Amino acid sequence: MLVATFSSCQGQSNVNYANELQDCLPVSDIDLLNSLTTKFENHLRSSYDVDLTSSYKKYLQSLATGDFPKDFFQYSTFQEDMDKFRNSDFYQRSWVKTSSFDEEAIVDVPLTVADGEIQKQEPHDPIVLDPSGKYLNCLVEKNESKAINDYIEILKLGIDISPGLVAQALYENISSEELNDGLTRLIIAINFHYQIGLIMTEK
Numbered sequence: 696m697l698v699a700t701f702s703s704c705q706g707q708s709n710v711n712y713a714n715e716l717q718d719c720l721p722v723s724d725i726d727l728l729n730s731l732t733t734k735f736e737n738h739l740r741s742s743y744d745v746d747l748t749s750s751y752k753k754y755l756q757s758l759a760t761g762d763f764p765k766d767f768f769q770y771s772t773f774q775e776d777m778d779k780f781r782n783s784d785f786y787q788r789s790w791v792k793t794s795s796f797d798e799e800a801i802v803d804v805p806l807t808v809a810d811g812e813i814q815k816q817e818p819h820d821p822i823v824l825d826p827s828g829k830y831l832n833c834l835v836e837k838n839e840s841k842a843i844n845d846y847i848e849i850l851k852l853g854i855d856i857s858p859g860l861v862a863q864a865l866y867e868n869i870s871s872e873e874l875n876d877g878l879t880r881l882i883i884a885i886n887f888h889y890q891i892g893l894i895m896t897e898k
Contacts, residue, residue: 709733712877719833724785728881731776735884738770751874751883758862758887768895777896780889789830790822790890793853821855824886840879842869850886858887 713720713728720728739750742764757763780786824831831850838844845868846861865883873879 710736710877710880712881715837715878716830716833719829719836720785724783724830727779727783727785728885731780731889732881732884734772734776735888736880741770742767748871748874751880752866752869752871754883754888755862755866755869758891759859759866761859768892773892774896777889777892781893781896785830789825789828791825791828793821793823793855795825823853823855824850826851826853834878834882837878838882840869840873840876842873843879843882846882858891862887 709729710733711729712732713725716728717725736747736750739754740747743750743753745753757767831847834847835851838847842865846865849856849861869879
């Protein structure tokens with residue numbers, strides 16, 4: 696399905712890409728996803744100063760190389776948006792610790808010595824999208840992009856993979872038509888930008 700119609704509000708575009716998931720997610724989730732994706736797109740426009748499809752492509756390139764425009768993660772609503780995302784029921788339901796479905800995936804962190812004392816660190820138990828969660832099941836059901844489908848297959852395995860590696864694969868393989876798809880854009884906004892933002896703003 697191609698990008699849904701935009702409605703103009705004070706010169707900014709409000710997206711409704713998440714409406715495609717309304718038969719499998721509650722209204723509160725749909726509203727949150729649309730709101731966050733709208734803010735992401737407005738930020739893309741101001742950061743890359745090219746058409747929106749090219750901005751998404753440039754974002755994937757930036758994510759793959761780590762070469763973002765200056766202060767890319769310092770825009771005015773960044774912290775507020777991350778707090779909204781982190782504290783949402785959607786996030787609490789959709790992201791889980793790997794140990795919740797695969798205890799063998801937990802990696803013990805080697806002991807370190809600091810100031811002559813042994814420091815024990817918490818085992819590495821990454822937070823990933825719930826492989827059996829409603830949100831991921833929705834994406835499986837609704838997605839029509841071949842490039843995104845390859846990424847979804849990784850998510851279904853519950854693998855904690857570097858966003859940069861996935862972004863590189865998407866950058867190399869995704870078509871402009873796929874980047875014009877609303878669900879593809881939502882996935883890039885939520886699963887990449889906001890998930891990375893959570894790590895950056897972790898307290």
